[in-house]
Amino acid sequence: MDLRATLTPVFEDRFGTIPPIIVRAPGRVNIIGEHTDYNDGFVLPMAIDRAVWIALRRRRDRQVTVHSLDYSESTTFSLDRLRSAGKGWSEYLRGVAWALQTAGYALAGWEGVMVGDVPVGSGLSSSAATELAAARAFASVSDLEWEAVTMARLCQKAENEWVGVNCGIMDQMVSAAARAGHTLFLDCRSLTFEHIPIPADLSVVVLDTATRRGLVDSAYNERRAQCETTAHFFGVHALRDVDKHTFEARASELDPLTCRRARHVISENDRVTQAVVALRDGDAATLGAILDTSHASLRDDFEVSCQALNIMVDISRLAPGCFGARMTGAGFGGCAVAIVHAEKIQEFASHVARKYAQQTGLTPNIYICQAAEGAGPLLSSS
Ligand code: ADP
Ligand code: MG
Numbered sequence: 001m002d003l004r005a006t007l008t009p010v011f012e013d014r015f016g017t018i019p020p021i022i023v024r025a026p027g028r029v030n031i032i033g034e035h036t037d038y039n040d041g042f043v044l045p046m047a048i049d050r051a052v053w054i055a056l057r058r059r060r061d062r063q064v065t066v067h068s069l070d071y072s073e074s075t076t077f078s079l080d081r082l083r084s085a086g087k088g089w090s091e092y093l094r095g096v097a098w099a100l101q102t103a104g105y106a107l108a109g110w111e112g113v114m115v116g117d118v119p120v121g122s123g124l125s126s127s128a129a130t131e132l133a134a135a136r137a138f139a140s141v142s143d144l145e146w147e148a149v150t151m152a153r154l155c156q157k158a159e160n161e162w163v164g165v166n167c168g169i170m171d172q173m174v175s176a177a178a179r180a181g182h183t184l185f186l187d188c189r190s191l192t193f194e195h196i197p198i199p200a201d202l203s204v205v206v207l208d209t210a211t212r213r214g215l216v217d218s219a220y221n222e223r224r225a226q227c228e229t230t231a232h233f234f235g236v237h238a239l240r241d242v243d244k245h246t247f248e249a250r251a252s253e254l255d256p257l258t259c260r261r262a263r264h265v266i267s268e269n270d271r272v273t274q275a276v277v278a279l280r281d282g283d284a285a286t287l288g289a290i291l292d293t294s295h296a297s298l299r300d301d302f303e304v305s306c307q308a309l310n311i312m313v314d315i316s317r318l319a320p321g322c323f324g325a326r327m328t329g330a331g332f333g334g335c336a337v338a339i340v341h342a343e344k345i346q347e348f349a350s351h352v353a354r355k356y357a358q359q360t361g362l363t364p365n366i367y368i369c370q371a372a373e374g375a376g377p378l379l380s381s382s
Contacts, residue, residue, distance in 0.1 A: 003115050004378070007055040010069065010113045019055035019112070021140045025132030025375035026051040027118035027125050028174040029206050029337055030328050031183055032294055033272040035302060037168035039227050039265045040189035040238035042272035044196070045170055046204065047178030048124060048369040052133040056112025058141040066093060069115040079107050084162070092127060095162030096134040099154040100144075108141045119365070122208050123329035127163070128171035131155035132375040135176075140377050148177035148374065149191050178374035185276050189240060198371050199282045202323075203342045207316060207352060208365035209308040211333040219304065220330055223261060230254065230262040239265045264302035268294060288324025288339050292317065295326035304331030311359055312336045312352070319351040320344045 004022055011019040026047035033043030054066070062079040068089055075090035082098050084091060100107055114133070118126035135151045138144065152172035159165050159172075173191065174184045182195035198204070227239050233254065234242050239262060247266050251259050271290050278287040295313050299305040309327040313336050316325035321344025328337040340348045349366045356364045 001049070001117055003051070003053040003117065004055075006069065006115055007053055007113050010067075011055040014067065014113065015057065015111070017057075020057050021137075022053065022055045022378045023133055023136035023140060023376065024051040024053045024378065025129045025136060025175050026178065026372045027129045028171055028178070029124060029204065029335070029369060030170065031204065031337060031339075032275045032291060032326070033268060034294065034298055034326075034328065034331075035223060035227075035304065036240075036265055036268050036272065037170045037188045038224055039231070039269075040240035041265065041269040043170050043186050043188060044183050044272050044275055045174040045178075045186070046183040046198070046369070046371040047174050047374055048118075048206070048367070049372045050116075050118045050124065050129075050367070050369075051372065052114065052116035052118060052126065052129040054112050054114040054133050054137045056110045056137050056141065059109035059111055061109050062107075063109045063111075064093065064097065065111040066090070067113045069113060079109060089130065091163050092130040092158065093134045095158030096131050096155060097138065098162055099158040100135065100138055102157075103150075103154055105138075105144055106142060107138050110137060110141045112137065119208070119367075121212070122365070123334040124206065124367075125171040125175070127159060127165070127167075128155065128175045131158055132172060132175040136375045136377060149173070151375075152176040152191075174374070176374050178372065180373040181371050183279065183371065185272070189238070194276075196276055196279050198279065199284065201342050202284055202287075203340045203345045204369045204371070205338045205340050205345070205348065206328070206367040206369055207312050207325075207336040207338060207356075208367070209312050209333060209335065209356075209360075210362045210364055211306065211308040213306065213332040216330050216332050219332065223302065223304065226258055226261045227265055230258055240269060242266055244270060260301040260303075264297045267297055267301075271297075284323045284339060284341070288322070291324035291326045291337070291339060298327055298331065302331075306332050308333060308360060308362070309336055312356055312364065315352055315355045315359070316348075319355070320347040322348060
């Protein structure tokens with residue numbers, strides 16, 4: 001949603017003028033390519049039409065003062081004495097300032113108001129949206145050139161090292177570099193990317209199961225270690241470097257569990273490239289079938305799904321207009337994603353909401369998403 005109308009009056013109240021700069025950065029959903037990022041593989045996310053927005057103006061000194069409408073709280077810090085103030089939303093701003101300054105950028109101070117509509121902790125990466133919005137704010141007042149890959153890397157560094165969350169590069173890359181109406185086909189090793197258009201008759205729907213699980217971190221670390229062991233076995237840097245034929249020729253030498261884990265990653269990389277072809281051809285049926293296979297692989301080989309996700313995916317597939325569905329994100333709860341015929345979207349959503357509630361007793365959140373533009377500045381007058 002366009003949140004300019006929310007920000008502008010608050011900015012005017014506080015600063016007595018309309019905001020000279022407004023920036024926004026979107027959240028994202030990953031259409032396919034799960035657990036491939038840390039294997040140097042391929043992913044196909046898209047930015048969604050939910051974002052973090054900041055209205056701001058430059059300050060003459062090196063202070064940053066931001067009021068968050070979502071948290072009803074203000075924060076102030078100096079760019080000369082950056083230190084953590086504990087936990088909370090403002091650490092993302094400090095972390096981005098720290099990462100940019102560490103990389104040698106000369107930053108100016110600013111003051112402003114921020115608000116967002118990316119649901120927090122739902123797997124749509126409100127954290128990357130917050131980081132990229134902050135980076136855009138600093139870039140605007142400090143006259144920095146916007147180089148999407150550099151900015152994404154620095155925002156990832158902020159999240160890894162300042163906030164202390166061990167995330168990959170996908171979320172920041174898509175929030176920084178996405179194009180409206182397109183998915184982002186990203187090579188997580190080289191960080192080269194291509195914008196692949198989404199056919200107008202397809203809708204991407206995020207289905208939040210309303211379940212979360214605490215064991216995600218340990219399971220994630222275990223999967224990463226298993227992938228590294230197998231890459232080592234094949235004598236390569238990452239599983240990205242093992243193709244299907246090389247894998248199959250030696251699969252019997254691996255123990256069954258390690259074998260299944262690797263099979264997911266290797267086959268998932270292939271599915272991403274197949275999904276890109278299907279999208280380019282406007283072949284929704286094939287794209288949907290690829291999503292279905294991805295889910296089975298995540299459920300049976302990588303074993304990161306859960307009952308709620310499996311129920312959500314099964315219901316979605318049988319719902320009106322659905323071409324395919326799978327879990328998305330790290331797993332064990334959170335969201336599924338479905339590709340649905342645009343004309344059937346309301347019917348699809350109400351069917352899934354009703355059936356999922358009947359079968360689980362839970363109320364799902366359903367987000368019908370448009371593929372949005374990556375982080376950018378907007379003039380308040382535009
Ligand atoms: P997600 O899966 O949504 O990325 P994270 O736990 O990684 O969840 O990041 C969520 C955090 O990002 C929030 O707790 C908050 O600190 C910050 N954040 C998200 N949205 C906003 C917002 N609109 N305004 C300020 N901070 C935000
Ligand atoms: Mg996050």
